[in-house]
Amino acid sequence: MKTTLTVNGTQHEVGHDPRRTLLDTLRDDLGLTGTKKGCDHGQCGACTVLLNGERVNSCLCLTAMHDGDEITTIEGIGAPERLSALQRAFVERDGFQCGYCTPGQIMSATAMLKEIAEGSPSYVSDDLDAPKLSDGEMAERMSGNLCRCSAYPLIREAIAMAAEVKE
Numbered sequence: 521m522k523t524t525l526t527v528n529g530t531q532h533e534v535g536h537d538p539r540r541t542l543l544d545t546l547r548d549d550l551g552l553t554g555t556k557k558g559c560d561h562g563q564c565g566a567c568t569v570l571l572n573g574e575r576v577n578s579c580l581c582l583t584a585m586h587d588g589d590e591i592t593t594i595e596g597i598g599a600p601e602r603l604s605a606l607q608r609a610f611v612e613r614d615g616f617q618c619g620y621c622t623p624g625q626i627m628s629a630t631a632m633l634k635e636i637a638e639g640s641p642s643y644v645s646d647d648l649d650a651p652k653l654s655d656g657e658m659a660e661r662m663s664g665n666l667c668r669c670s671a672y673p674l675i676r677e678a679i680a681m682a683a684e685v686k687e
Contacts, residue, residue: 528596565665
């Protein structure tokens with residue numbers, strides 16, 4: 521089967537088994553190994569990518585279901601010579617330890633900051649019309665991304681720094 525995907529602004533036509541996950545297509549077929557395979561069950565968030573601007577666990581997506589869709593991976597957010605604000609903040613605030621979950625954390629945080637900017641409330645939002653980026657709001661919205669090293673306070677500091685929010 522063939523599926524056309526736009527990944528990080530480049531269109532790709534990939535031949536694949538209809539059972540192939542988007543995660544495996546990104547890593548094995550397109551060589552984009554920044555997206556990590558953690559649990560392969562959608563429970564850890566290491567494989568988080570943006571699909572048409574929304575965060576998804578790519579291990580739970582079948583490539584065949586996304587013909588014509590736009591995917592952004594960590595490689596599309598920035599590069600060593602031009603880091604995104606979140607990537608710079610993760611480095612500056614040491615928002616990682618082993619670094620395995622970091623790409624998924626950054627992708628999820630990218631989507632989270634967009635959600636807040638668009639006024640989308642979460643379960644813990646005090647104001648349903650204009651949610652604010654607080655430590656509790658970040659913890660709730662990032663709860664789908666696990667860090668086995670428990671760098672959560674530093675991850676939230678990095679996100680706050682990138683958003684220019686100090687609590």
